Amino acid sequence: MELRQLEYFVAVAEEAGFTRAAARLHVAQPGVSAQIRQLERELGEPLFDRSGRSVRLTAVGEAVLPYARAALAAVSGMRLVTDELTGLLRGRVVMGAVSVPSVLDLPGMLAGFHRRHPAVEISLVETDPEALIDGIANGRLDLGLLGLGGPLPPGVEAQVVVDQELVAAVHRGDDLARKHSVSVPELKGLPLISLPLGTGLRAALEDACARAGFAPHVAFEASEPYVLARLAARGLGLAILPESAVAAAEADLHVLAVTGPSMRGQMGVVWREDGQKSPAARAFIEHARHHLPDLVTAGGHDPELPASL
Template identity: 30%
Template sequence: MELRQIKYFIEVAKREHVTEAADAMHVAQSAVSRQIFNLEEELGVNLFIREGRSVKLTPIGEMFLQQMEQAVKLIDNAKRKVEEYLDPEKGTVHIGFPSSLAGYTLPTAISAFRERYPEVKFQLNQGSYTYLIDGVIKGDFNMAIIGPVPKKTKKITGKTLFTENIVALLPLNHPLADKKLIKISDLREDPFILFPNGYILREIIVNACAQLGFEPSVAFEGKDIDAIKGLVSAGLGVTLIPEITLIDSLPRATVKIPLVEPNVTRTVGVIIPTERELLPTELLFYEFLSEFFSILDRYQN
């Protein structure tokens, strides 16, 4: 069994089409077909059900795919580990992040890190809260910036970097727009603009409202922070939003107001796997994050 055969197999399994897999890997279709045939001959089982050049995995093929994907990740990590031990300041950091930390937090940290290690490269993966946790557990990437920091989740450990406030973002013509502070209960009758169900920021906001005995009326939903800010800017409702997402500027025709009763916060930190070691370059960045946000926190306070 050769690594080349395994990579051909994985690509065909993902695309369910031999020609498309060959095109993606820049090799001849016949070469891919031959290697898959050789692999099946060696294993003594059919990995695919064939329908012309379209294919579907057999049950044993699906099991084999799961195992081989993990094997290839281990091989790739081992190769990277050797390369980075030779020179960790020229390696690559694979990291996940949510949209709420994409505008300021992560870019600021990466920019500061690359001033110290200018040849380090980054491979970024944006996604939802559960996507980031699952990605670290499965080994799609070895760390993620996340908020809030999960507690008691198996196979990962989290380090809190800072705690931030959740604030109200209102249209400029809102009756409470001139207030210095507002209570969440003051927004009881307002239409809310939130992330869809399943997003952690929605859960934080709904739980805060529940503490005061009401459920927010959700008029619109947005899957990223900029969409939500844009809908508030258009006057379509109000939202509660991490303050750091507004650090550079407010959206047009909106106002940011701190919350009281209750004061809503979230932790922001980094998660890593408990069952795998960080690669040398990733370890450099992981250690840098704690140092960087500790200094930043002292400066801001």
């Protein structure tokens, strides 16, 4: 029995599928299947029920899973203690990101860490907000970058790295282009363009409209702020977006301030405060917190504030 087999077994159990587990492990799916079959032969029992559309643990698999996790945790602990005592910084860190605003030099931050610690492998993955927070809470991700909107799970900490005003943008031929600002109550009934539910920017919009007594009519959604600008530039509605995203189609857009109340967008790095972290992960978190720009203009940060990207 090999540790690799246990690692693959835990990944398949947590991801409920061989393909997703392979993607998480950055290996080919047939290799994962082969190692699981070998483990099952050694134990003499099937660990997964493969008869349905999703992969499920058998009764034996359920019983074995805690021991597999404990074995992997023990090995991880041995490596962590050894690295602490010898002062070596090696291993692998994984960062998740929902989107990266142009004002943030994420590539520069990653390159700087690589120069300082070339023996540490760095991975950057794009994901959605829910999966990112889940990955941080469960330890699959060491650091995350996302819009901050709503409470964070217990044990997950955040630091704001971008704080900018949210604005409205319309095509220059739109009737609203004659105005310099638009109030939140005036958004009622207008076809809006926004990031999807679950993002910080959308949470800020939903909260502001709820305070004004209505639900926003979001006609178009896109996962990238710059796409919101391009949709608005085509005359498809009024985009709510961070100031930095306007540049994607600035020549065709008229920008309006949002008033009554104004809305701000925040992006932050998030990490798990509790739980065991490798020396590499701790160094990576500290490096990111120090080197990513902190553009906060409104004072301190409360992770439960709804204003966010």
